[in-house]
Amino acid sequence: MRIGFAILLDDESHNFARKLELELCHNFGLCWGLKQSPHITIKASFVVDDLEPFFVYIDSLAKEVSPFDVVLDGFSYFEPKVIFLDVKENPLLKNLHLRILNDLKAKFNIEPNEFEGENVKFHSTLALEDVADDKFKDAKEYLLEKYKPRFKFRAKTLGVFYDLGEAGWVIVRRINLKF
Secondary structure, rough: OOEHHHEEEHHHHHHHHHHHHHHHHHHHHOOOOOOOOOOEEEEEEEEEEHHHHHHHHHHHHHOOOEEEEEEEEEEEEEEOOOEEEOOOOOHHHHHHHHHHHHHHHHOOOOOOOOOOOOOOOOOOEEEEEOOOHHHHHHHHHHHHHHHHOEEEEEEEEEEEEEHHHHHHHEEEEEEOOOO
């Protein structure tokens, strides 16, 4: 089974992201974003045999980390076809990410993937490569013309996401930061 760790968006940011995902699905056929709850990945997916040790780990981590501010500012893209809300550079977020990578390596011998580590690009995905190039281009232009998103929220809830394959990702554990 595959899981990943993420920061869950606050209500306002979540609702805005969902609104955009619905518009992208309805107007352009970009529906993949609806297969997961809006979030900011702090540990990309990895394979596990048992969920419980990772629940224990994330619960323990949450007791040692204080809530912190996150800013979502505008749109950006990973080519060829990923649209996301851009997360402003944030040393607290990066330090949390690096700590998780180090902990998972030390405790579970889990290696980071090629997009993780010092050069990670934090983001909240809205759409992912499920349409033709022209529809994707139209969707990018639509968002830029219609919206100028900027949200600041207190990151206070972590989620453990579980991969259901084609059905998407579900949150199987939520935990509030408590330090």
